[in-house]
Amino acid sequence: MQKGYFGKFGGRYVPEAVMNQLFSLECEVDLTESDRCFWDAYDRYMETWAGGKTPLYLAENLSEQIGCKLYLKRGDVNDAAFFGPATGQLLLWKRIGYRKAVAETGCGLWGVAVARAAAMMGMECVLYVAAEEEERQQPMLEMMKLCGARLVTAGRDSVSEAIAYWADHSGDTCMIMTGDWGPYPYTEAAASLQKLIGEEMKGQMEAQEGKLPAVLVAGVRPEYVLSGLFAPFFEENMRLYGAEPEGKNGIRTTGIAGGMRTLAFQDDKGRISFTRSYKEPAPVLGPELADRTESGRICLETVSGREAEAARALAARTEGIRLSWYDACSLALAVKKAGQLESQDYLTVFLNKGEDGQ
């Protein structure tokens, strides 16, 4: 396989001005693989700042309702699962020597994650915010500003605008890519960080049930970094599903976006819009996820708004748990799959931070 590619997806489609930065990041990612100092620092941030390990909860009432044992991995109870990729990237860049970062945020929460992590590490931060989202995301924008981030209003392609800023300021500024998006080696870096959450979940499931679930479901948001979260399960005999809300954009086709070759929704002129509401499917998939989807290892399935609403209500009524929209989609999909399982099987749904940070 060509370096930096997952099948036909991946690569480095960025301006020349940032290529040497990518090589620095690649070296740093390689070095940190066996560097205890980095992982100690990262673990310390995750434990003491982001909240540490999250529980695996047996949702007994829900299980009774759907006729199948269901676990919820409560990544939603603290910041670790959502903030991990942002914090890890910032930590890597800080080690290389950068003190300024630029990022884009589509529906707000990723921007909050980057702004908070940057503030905690004493780094300056510029955030490109999609103009269409500005009004709806006011509380989150306020939080970003409180953390000292400078906000820039972007058009429909906020990622390209952020990359252009990065290229123009690459002398002293690094780029924080959203979740599993980005040119090589961003995807690898994000996946290796998020893999820790997957391993934590795997250990908990084996400890509680003595075996792995037949089905694992998580939302298809770039911030979830499914390629990392699911990584410990790729070789296991179980089905992996990505759930997302129904959209009006048809199917994703191959294109170049966010510095990578991947699957993206495109209009009839080939334009890719990164503006994304939390109720719409992610416009672009990370390259590894795109490859795993094409190969069939991860199945992406959509859920209607009505099904998601019903799942949200069900979780609230039976377990007193408030689900984000994507997690409601995950639960709705899990409910559909529950009917296909053998009686001794169980399933797990991964929950993460929601659209309003709850």
Place this chain on the structure above:
Amino acid sequence: MNRIDSVLSAEEQKECPVTVWQTEIGADTEWAALTDRIENKRKEYGETGPEILELYAAENGVEAGEMLELVKRLRRECFPDMPLVLRLSFHQVFRYGLEAFTDACTEAGVDGIRIPDLPMEEQPQLKVYLLKEGAPYLLQEICPQSGDRIPDVTGYAKGYVCCTADPSLWDEQMEYGNMLSFFLYAAEAVCPVPLILDFKNTDRDGMKQYLEMAAGLTVSI
């Protein structure tokens, strides 16, 4: 012979720097207005030397196919001899189809293509189709941050090499002098083809010190 080579080897180039006029095109581009704008800039600058026209897609989104149609018209109606360079994103090229795009460029009379988001490492997939006779040149870009990549990036460059620079570096002084001068001095030493400055600075007097190490500069119109 590629028109870019003809222009760059012209005798007059030795007297006056090359000017690359850079402008966006879209479905509503008025050709007469475009030629007027170039004419006005020529008057403003006095002598401009040999000229190249670089076109990029308007913000509202123009597909590669539409751009090529516009270039064909431009070539036919306005600039039969001026070298034309097309600047676009790799996504536009990829969507059109790599081989189909290079063939269409040749047919439309495009002399050079500039794809800022296609670094050296990703270029082989396109270069294989640019080996055909009459195919446009894939122009290379370098910048101060390229550092030790400059010999590799420029090693097989054709036409000219575009030198870009982060505005924050324009006045940066180093122990041994101005940062940009040092970059251009090093680039000129290893680059087998002329350098063209694309510093987003149209003040030719301000660029004078750098033009000693480059064949010309890019001017937005």
